[in-house]
Amino acid sequence: MPALRTRANRRTGTAVSIWDTRHPDNWLDPEGGRWAVVCETHGNVSNHERREDARYFASHPDEWCEACMDVRGVQKSDYMEETNG
Numbered sequence: 001m002p003a004l005r006t007r008a009n010r011r012t013g014t015a016v017s018i019w020d021t022r023h024p025d026n027w028l029d030p031e032g033g034r035w036a037v038v039c040e041t042h043g044n045v046s047n048h049e050r051r052e053d054a055r056y057f058a059s060h061p062d063e064w065c066e067a068c069m070d071v072r073g074v075q076k077s078d079y080m081e082e083t084n085g
């Protein structure tokens with residue numbers, strides 16, 4: 001099935017898609033909500049009952065995808081040069 005929307009996220013640089021789990025060809029787990037937001041880069045999924053919520057979280061993968069959180073964390077620190085010992 002085609003993704004309803006796939007966009008490269010500006011903040012994290014990752015590709016995030018919105019999927020409709022009611023689609024006949026769906027293979028994603030609908031538990032937790034009809035709309036599945038998938039971080040294509042890291043393979044993490046976040047389900048939402050409302051499509052508006054799915055759209056919001058598709059634009060903010062760094063709020064639910066742990067790997068994207070790490071990416072943002074790195075960007076926030078601006079790649080500061082830290083030495084470990």
Ligand SMILES: [Zn+2]
Pocket residue numbers: 014039041042043044061065066067068
């Ligand atoms: Zn991610």
